[in-house]
Amino acid sequence: MRNTSEEVRVLIYGVGAIGSRIAKLILKKKGFKIVGAVDISPDRKGKDLGEVIGISRELGVIVSEDAEEILSSVKADVAVHATSSFFKTVYPQIANIVKHGVNVVSTCEELAYPYIVDASLAASLDSLAKKHGVTVLGTGINPGFLMDTLPIALSGVCQEIESIRVERVIDAAKRRLPFQKKIGAGLSPQEFDEMIKKGRITGHVGLEQSVSMIADALKLDLEEVKVEPVRPVIAEKPVESREIKVEKGMVAGLTQTAYGLISGEPFITLVFKAYIGAREEYDSIIIEGTPRINQRITPCVHGDLATAAVVVNSIPKVIKAPPGLKTMKDLPVPSAVLGDVRKYLADKS
Ligand SMILES: NC(=O)c1ccc[n+]([C@@H]2O[C@H](COP(=O)([O-])OP(=O)(O)OC[C@H]3O[C@@H](n4cnc5c(N)ncnc54)[C@H](OP(=O)(O)O)[C@@H]3O)[C@@H](O)[C@H]2O)c1
Incomplete structure (x- = not known):
């Protein structure tokens, strides 16, 4: 049991774009202390964390590629983990953190609802976390909030529900270049198909997780979770970002749809x-039900900013949760950590 007056000791595991944002946010908040950092990238390992995350001061924490060494030598309450999207890839990393008695909040998309990827591996992680008295959560903006936790929360005002439709539309011109490349912007349709075949464009990871989390929360008996193939969005006129020009007929980005089917009809889309x-960026949730819900957030929530926020805001809830593998639907209502995080930990509710 940690003393609630002590700072929350955080290990940053994966110091790429998102890990860096999380570290910077943690540095702004009261009651946290970064005690270690792990990353295998040759660009990052061996450097001071301050330099890696792009702030103008040293933090006295050297980024190490050796997770085992850091976990054995440093006492952490929680690891914020941001290395990969796939459950089977992150499993050994997370299992190792758990074996050292450290809670985990990860941005791994498939970990947001890992039971549909590999139920027995998810059960092993749950048992391991219980054995070591810690909690593991996969979260972020999407999956983790906009297309699952938020519609689940909105369903709480409905007497009956006939269907749920969630849409997230992002103008990639406003996002960083790696994101624009990841969605195939600027490619010809043929090049896009090739990249899909080679697995270099994977589309959005996590729709299946979001459909399944909603269905689990609402206890829906889905016949099938169906994820359509990733499709290119073809430019109808020339469009451009600061870095990429897209001619008419070329690929401007991608779209993907997933369904939760009941009696052959989409209950969740x-x-x-x-x-x-x-033309417009938005997050929309329409629940056809009693009452009907039509919620629109415009412009859409900024993914990177919000992912860092959801991760940091989840830390006290994860530390206080009963041990085991959890999803966002298992934790208390999401809320921001504004004051000293120790106040949230001292709160007995
Ligand atoms: N749930 C959500 O809403 C959400 C939102 C944003 C991001 N994400 C996911 O979060 C993950 C991180 O995103 P990102 O944009 O920060 O990616 P990124 O920029 O590629 O950063 C990942 C970092 O982790 C390092 N790494 C990879 N494997 C490692 C290992 N085994 N041990 C230690 N470090 C390792 C990478 O090194 P190398 O570069 O050498 O591989 C890289 O430095 C991605 O999978 C992303 O899709 C989820």
Whole structure:
């Protein structure tokens, strides 16, 4: 049991774009202390964390590629983990953190609802976390909030529900270049198909997780979770970002849809679109039910900023949760950590 007056000791595991944002946010908040950092990238390992995350001061924490060594030599309460999207890839990393008695909040998309990827591996992680008295959570903006936790929360005002439709539309011109490349912006349709075949464009990871989390929360008996193939969004006129020009007929980005089917009909529909030149950016949730819900957030929530926020805001809830593997639907209502995080930990509720 940690003393609630002590700072919350955080290990940053994966110091790429998102890990860096999380570290910077933690540095701004009261009651946290970064005690270690792990990353295998040759660009990052061996450097001071301050330099790696792009702030103008040293933090006295050297980024190490040796997770085992850091976990054995440093006492942490929680690891914020941001290395990969796939459950089987992150499993050994997370199992190792758990074996050292450290809680985990990870941005791994498949960990947001890992039971549908590999139920027995998820059960092993749950048992391991219980054995070591810690909690593991996969979260972020999407999956983790906009297309699952938020519609689940909104369903709480409905007497009956006939269907749920969630759409996220992002103008990729406003996002960083790696994101624009990841969605194939600027490619020809043939090049896009090739990249899909080679697995170099994977589309959005996590729609299946979001459909399944909603279905689990609402105890829906889905016949099938169906994820459509990733499709290119073709530019109808020339569009551009600061870095990429897209001619008419070329690929501006991608779209993907997933369904949760009951009696052959979509009860849950999730639509993800990210492309350069989107006329409007929004997050929309329509629940056809009693009462009908029509919620629209415009412009859409900024993914990177919000992912760092959801991760940091989840830390006290994860530390206080009963041990085991959890999803966002298992934790208390999401809320921001504004004051000293120790106040949230001292709160007995
Ligand atoms: N749930 C959500 O809403 C959400 C939102 C944003 C991001 N994500 C996911 O979060 C993950 C991180 O995103 P990102 O943009 O920060 O990616 P990134 O920029 O590629 O950063 C990942 C970092 O982790 C390092 N790494 C990879 N494997 C490692 C290992 N085994 N041990 C230690 N370090 C390792 C990488 O090194 P190398 O470069 O050498 O591989 C890289 O420095 C991605 O999978 C992303 O899709 C989820």
